[in-house]
Amino acid sequence: GKPALVSLVSPFLSIHFASRELATHAWEGVIRKVAHVLGPLLTPPPLASSEEERHRRFEGVQATKRALIAMCRDEAARHVVQGRYELAIPAAAYALRFGTSIYGEGRVELVPALLMLAEANLGLLHYGEAESYLTKANWVLLKTANCSNALRSQLRRNFGKLYASQGRYEEALRQLADDVYYSSLMVGPEHIDTSGGYFQLGNVFFAMNRVENALAMYDKVVDIWYKCLASVLAAKADGPAPMLSEAKGSEGIEMLSQILKRREECVGETNLATGESSYILGLLHQYFGEVQQAQARMHAALGIYENRLGAEHHSTMDVAKSLEQLQGAAEPVA
Template identity: 35%
Template sequence: MRVERLVPLALPRGQKLQCELCRGPAGLRCGACCVTYYCEVEHQKADWDSIHEKICQLLIPLRTPLPFYNSDKERNHGLEQQLSREKHLVELTHRVAQKFLFEGKHKEAIPAALHSLRFSIHIYGLNSVELVPPYLILAEASIGLGHLTQAEEYLSQAQWTVLKTSHCSDAIQSKLHRNLGLLYAAKGNFEESLYHLANDIYFASCAFGTNNISSSGGYYHMANVFFRQNKMDIADSLYSEATDIWHSYFSGLIDVQLQTIMSPSEIDILCLPALRFHSMELNTIFIPSADESQQAEASQILNAILDIREHASRQQPMKTGKVVHALAMLHYLILDIPKAHELAMKALLIISYLQKQDSAEAIQQLINLIKSKPFYAK
């Protein structure tokens, strides 16, 4: 990345340059794309670390004049291509911002979310429901940074947009209520927080079905509220619900993989030579790369629950083992094989003391799959 100072005399008369982040007067330019401007090096670095590195070259065709077209057909085709590029950037910036949120990197999420919001405004207009997702990310990032007033402003914008939309999807309603729940929890208004988080779970269930992974966050955040109120039995039950959702989801992916690679004569999962014979068929990521934010959410929720389980005054080995097993499956599915093996062995050790045959067999199947990987390190 190179930073170049602008030469004011070289600018067209009356042209004003705005900082990509704060929209204040800009005096620096990205030397890589030459179409993005900043007020100071700190803002450029923040934007680069968040999203600009990924979209730097993608911005050039959007921020340079359209070429001369010989016909209306060519012009319309050019405009369609530009719109397609902008929509791609909306999705990309939103996905990156969401991933940062789940990783707890609230500051890094903001520049990416601002890009998503601005591209959405340009495509859909100021009153479109498509603006709600970036508003919600900006609100959640602001909550994470302790900027509650700013978060309220973003949520007010999102709420107003939803109220004006006659057919707002259940998925959007779910995300809105989750952020309202997080805001009220941060303000210490637990009753209002639980109301909104319950609505989050309801709308997520309507949109995606009961016990879908989209509702796991609602259960997890509700558990955190009860945990803060020292209502441990309720919190424990909700943490278990969130764990069960992810455990069931990952188990389904593992089962699909086992059915795909095993022939009827190879049903015995303990037959490692057969698994190694099919090992090249295992080198795929079963959580699509487009869902990196989903991976980050699962990791955030399960690791937090594991930490709570391991530090609880009353140990519950079965529940702890289930969290560890879910994390082992997650790391296997994203091909983090050494970590997957470490967690799977830990889960097997916990479960073996409880003499739970079904759970132990499922973990052993996972361990055998891990060992079948060509790059498995013994």
């Protein structure tokens, strides 16, 4: 590799990089959160006095590595969802590095890190690197019996995004159809995890100028998220409820925001479908306590519903009630 010109120094460790940019990406991407765990792993251990102590120390190191892998994967996923792809790469690379040290080369346990590296490189438009990681992941899954449908789904989704970005639309559609199939086997066709596949299918159809097909896929995504949010918000009001992760919520906001823009372009800013998108996006902001964004989206939706359906229509009244509850919750208690 390139010569190390920059040193990243913390109380827990010192690491050398070829450039300040790489050092900054690594620090911001993952090291600042895991330095306290990473430092001891990179420091040569003292000599053990007995076989029992060596075994105990080995087991402790392996457990630490597994915890570090989970932390790195979480950070990489968070950066990818936020579009900070250059920060996701070092986090995923550490997950791959320590996964390889535990499990060895070519093991299925490495596939999540390979997929994360592929997705980050796709985001940076580094198609060659992305395809290389996807090919490695695909080879591992091909030779692994009974691997999870979740991994198969993620692999197909990333291949679909790669082919779409290269203008290979028919191949992208086949990969994304497989993605939806495997995700449906895993969690069902109406699950928010599966909605990402429908969304990518919609994007490919839109790129092919098959607008009706694209809008049909977007309708499916919106419907899935509405049912999910109606369920979790109702459960949240009644007490402890199943949680939407920050990463999944960010993914939902990104998808629904893009669908809102597409609906505005294709059917108009005052169309009922546009109002529906705005309302559901408002519900998702509400779930995560983002009150101002939620109010703005619901106000826009209410105006469209009142104009299209009238103030007394049950759908309009549902939006008005949601907005009223949101405003009531936002008002300070005297």
